Amino acid sequence: MLLDIVAGFAIAFLIYLTLNGINVLPFIVMAGCAYMMYSILYRSNLVKSPQKIITSNQGITFDEIGGQEVAKNELLEALDFIKNFDEAKKMGIRPLKGILLTGAPGTGKTLMAKAATSYIDSVFVSASGSEFIEMYAGVGAQRVRQLFDTARSLAKKESKKHGVVFIDEIEVIAGTRGRHSSHLEYDQTLNQLLVEMDGISSSDDVNILVIAATNRPDIIDPALLRPGRFDRIVKVDLPDKDGRLEILKLHTKNKPLANDVDLEQIAKETFSFSGAHLENLCNEAAILAMREKKKEINQKHFLEAIDKVIMGEKLNRKPSEEERRRIAIHESGHALVSEYFNPNSVSTITITSRGQALGYIRQIPDDDIYLYTKQYLQSQIAVALAGAVAEEVLLGDSSTGASNDFEQATILARKMVYSGMSVLNVVDKDSLPSEKLHEVISDILSEQKSAVKKLIEEKRDTLISVVDYLMENERIDGEKFRELLNTSQVA
Numbered sequence: 001m002l003l004d005i006v007a008g009f010a011i012a013f014l015i016y017l018t019l020n021g022i023n024v025l026p027f028i029v030m031a032g033c034a035y036m037m038y039s040i041l042y043r044s045n046l047v048k049s050p051q052k053i054i055t056s057n058q059g060i061t062f063d064e065i066g067g068q069e070v071a072k073n074e075l076l077e078a079l080d081f082i083k084n085f086d087e088a089k090k091m092g093i094r095p096l097k098g099i100l101l102t103g104a105p106g107t108g109k110t111l112m113a114k115a116a117t118s119y120i121d122s123v124f125v126s127a128s129g130s131e132f133i134e135m136y137a138g139v140g141a142q143r144v145r146q147l148f149d150t151a152r153s154l155a156k157k158e159s160k161k162h163g164v165v166f167i168d169e170i171e172v173i174a175g176t177r178g179r180h181s182s183h184l185e186y187d188q189t190l191n192q193l194l195v196e197m198d199g200i201s202s203s204d205d206v207n208i209l210v211i212a213a214t215n216r217p218d219i220i221d222p223a224l225l226r227p228g229r230f231d232r233i234v235k236v237d238l239p240d241k242d243g244r245l246e247i248l249k250l251h252t253k254n255k256p257l258a259n260d261v262d263l264e265q266i267a268k269e270t271f272s273f274s275g276a277h278l279e280n281l282c283n284e285a286a287i288l289a290m291r292e293k294k295k296e297i298n299q300k301h302f303l304e305a306i307d308k309v310i311m312g313e314k315l316n317r318k319p320s321e322e323e324r325r326r327i328a329i330h331e332s333g334h335a336l337v338s339e340y341f342n343p344n345s346v347s348t349i350t351i352t353s354r355g356q357a358l359g360y361i362r363q364i365p366d367d368d369i370y371l372y373t374k375q376y377l378q379s380q381i382a383v384a385l386a387g388a389v390a391e392e393v394l395l396g397d398s399s400t401g402a403s404n405d406f407e408q409a410t411i412l413a414r415k416m417v418y419s420g421m422s423v424l425n426v427v428d429k430d431s432l433p434s435e436k437l438h439e440v441i442s443d444i445l446s447e448q449k450s451a452v453k454k455l456i457e458e459k460r461d462t463l464i465s466v467v468d469y470l471m472e473n474e475r476i477d478g479e480k481f482r483e484l485l486n487t488s489q490v491a
Contacts, residue, residue, distance in 0.1 A: 060111060061115055061118050065115055066246035066249070066250045067108075067239030067240075067242075067243025068236055068239065071101075071235065074234050075101075075112060075116060075232075079116055079209075081096060082096070082120050082207060083120045083121075085161070096209065096232060097208075098209070098229050098230035098231060098232075099211050099212075099233075099234060100170075100211075100220075100230040100232070101211065101236050102233060102236065103235055103237055104238055106276025107237065107239075108275045108276075109168075109213035113211045116164060117166075120209075121160065122160055122161075122163050123151060123155045124163075124166065125150050125151040125154065125164070125166070126166040127167055128167070129167060129170050129173045132172070132189050144196055151163035151164070151165050152208065161207060162206065162209065163206050163209070164209050164210075164211055165208060165210045167213075168212075169213070169214065171214045171215075171217075174190055174212075174214075176222075190221060194223055197228075198228070238273070239273075239274070239278075244270055244273060244278060245264055247278045247279075248263045248281075248282065249263060256295060256296045256297060257296060258299070260298055261299050265299075266281075266302050271364070271365060273309075281305050285297050288304055307348065307354060311354035314352055314354055319353070324351060325471060326395060326401070327351045327358050327359040328359070328467045329463070329467050330390060331349050331351060331360065331470070332349065332470060333386040333387045333388075333389060334384075334386050334390075335361045336390075336455075336463055337382050337383050337386035338363055338383045340455060341379035341383065342365075342379060345363045345364060345365065348362045348475065348476070348477055348478065349361045349476045350474060351470055351471075352475060372415070372419075374421040377413075377421065382451060384408045385406075385445065385448055385449050385452050386452050387405055388402035388405060389452045389453050390463060393456050394460070394467075409448075410441060413444040416444060417432075417437060417440055424436070424440055462485060465487075
């Protein structure tokens with residue numbers, strides 16, 4: 001703002017001089033020199049700015065990280081080469097120069113880097129990829145040099161033999177070179193990082209280990225991934241059910257739990273949750289208990305917290321009675337078909353508005369699923385279509401509330417085609433005509449829609465009883481839902 005005001009006054013002053021017949025060229029030259037000096041000083045200040053996070057004692061150990069046993073073991077093996085340097089040297093083993101941690105956000109990559117620091121008793125210098133890039137050429141490269149120099153000097157100051165340089169979101173500066181044709185600062189910064197990692201020697205007074213984290217390993221430049229730079233690529237996956245249970249136990253150690261809390265059930269219901277999600281879940285459950293002025297956290301608080309983490313906070317908006325009934329029919333249709341294809345899969349049905357959803361059902365698989373069969377994909381398509389079909393059967397037409405369901409069903413049908421599970425058998429998705437793809441997907445969806453419509457018409461009375469209960473109570477848990485189904489079948 002100040003610079004703009006000064007520039008405005010300067011331009012006005014030059015115009016005034018020109019109108020009075022005074023030569024303004026010397027003033028323009030002086031202004032240009034002043035601006036160059038300002039730019040040089042400002043750029044120098046940027047280059048010399050320190051990294052935001054420099055610490056030498058993190059206090060975090062691998063015992064505090066749960067649900068990542070495979071990644072922890074692979075990382076620990078690499079760190080042992082540094083910790084037991086003399087023994088490794090006798091075997092002709094060189095210390096690893098770099099370890100790249102890849103995985104979804106919130107899986108604990110940064111925590112693992114800090115735990116590694118404690119494990120090998122080293123200094124820890126951290127920076128984010130976004131801290132290296134500025135509008136001025138050469139700033140990023142200079143900051144990379146400073147990062148490594150800081151690690152070495154800090155280690156010598158604290159009389160340590162090892163230093164860890166941690167770069168979070170490394171994809172910002174390590175993307176494939178040539179992508180930024182109009183901004184070579186990215187390439188220069190990456191080139192400097194390559195040079196620094198090549199310069200790491202086991203004969204140095206301080207052994208530097210570079211640990212980097214990213215959730216976009218697909219865009220990392222291949223030159224950085226070769227052995228001798230990043231020697232190990234450790235995948236930090238989303239935790240499985242046992243891993244989620246371990247993480248839940250860690251995050252509930254300092255929380256008063258009621259006797260009815262079943263962490264195994266919560267772990268089962270939180271498929272695809274990351275460690276960060278699970279920490280947030282435990283925190284939200286505690287907040288809900290405090291709101292109710294409870295001294296302990298009950299199972300119901302955890303179950304509601306799962307809904308909140310997935311969907312968001314409850315909304316104040318209240319649909320009309322007619323809309324509420326349509327929503328209840330829609331969600332009951334999803335639940336009925338889900339329970340038919342996968343018994344005991346429904347955890348919760350609700351018509352309470354949360355986030356962007358007017359209502360929803362939550363399913364729980366018997367176990368974590370990583371490979372999908374044709375039968376499973378067909379059942380999931382049927383579940384996705386069931387809401388709209390239930391509206392058509394009971395109300396005569398469907399609504400816009402099914403748009404996301406149709407989108408999900410289409411994605412699943414496309415996955416079936418590309419996996420060779422359609423009438424086309426094995427296909428090349430790059431050469432498959434879009435018209436043919438559309439035709440096959442439509443056939444898959446039509447087939448499942450017909451099967452769902454037949455099922456819902458057969459279970460019409462059961463569906464109505466579930467809808468009536470939802471209209472009165474707004475929510476049904478899985479056990480109560482199955483009780484309603486069994487009662488209707490007996491009747």
